[in-house]
Amino acid sequence: MVKNTAVGHKKFWHSFRFAAHGIASAFKSELNMKVHCGMAVLVLAAAAIFRLPPPRWMLLLLAITLVLTAELLNTAIEATIDLVSPEIHPLAKTAKDTAAGAVLLTAVFAVITGIYVFYHPVMDWITGLMS
Numbered sequence: 001m002v003k004n005t006a007v008g009h010k011k012f013w014h015s016f017r018f019a020a021h022g023i024a025s026a027f028k029s030e031l032n033m034k035v036h037c038g039m040a041v042l043v044l045a046a047a048a049i050f051r052l053p054p055p056r057w058m059l060l061l062l063a064i065t066l067v068l069t070a071e072l073l074n075t076a077i078e079a080t081i082d083l084v085s086p087e088i089h090p091l092a093k094t095a096k097d098t099a100a101g102a103v104l105l106t107a108v109f110a111v112i113t114g115i116y117v118f119y120h121p122v123m124d125w126i127t128g129l130m131s
Contacts (some may be wrong), residue, residue: 001106006034008019015129017056018035022072022076023072025100026071026072026075029075030071030075032071033072036064036067036068036071036107039062040067040068043060043064044060044064045099046059046118047117050118050121050122050125051115052063052117052121056117059113059116059117059118060113060114062113063106063109063110064110066109066110067103067106067107069106069111070102070103070105070106070107073099073102074100074102074103075101077096077099078096078099079094081095085107117121
């Protein structure tokens with residue numbers, strides 16, 4: 001049996017469109033996603049201003065990716081729970097709180113990463129202003 005590769009390729013490219021719709025939907029509906037994206041833009045702008053070396057960029061991109069991924073998963077989990085359990089239930093609350101905790105954990109990691117990456121460049125900049 002020969003597979004129709006044109007159909008397979010079409011499905012493959014459609015999956016990217018569906019993923020983009022999911023990201024756009026989370027951005028439109030979730031305040032925290034907007035906040036995380038805004039902070040990511042500020043952090044990347046600061047990285048460019050301070051001309052950070054590539055390894056530092058990779059650390060920042062890793063932290064940003066983890067936070068945005070956690071937020072997307074949190075949004076998906078919350079939507080699924082709201083669909084299957086529209087009434088308040090202790091297990092639904094536990095699942096939602098746990099997913100939110102994952103976002104918090106990755107955000108704390110991102111802040112620690114930002115401090116690590118920017119500490120010396122910022123201190124050098126401040127020292128330069130004072131001299």
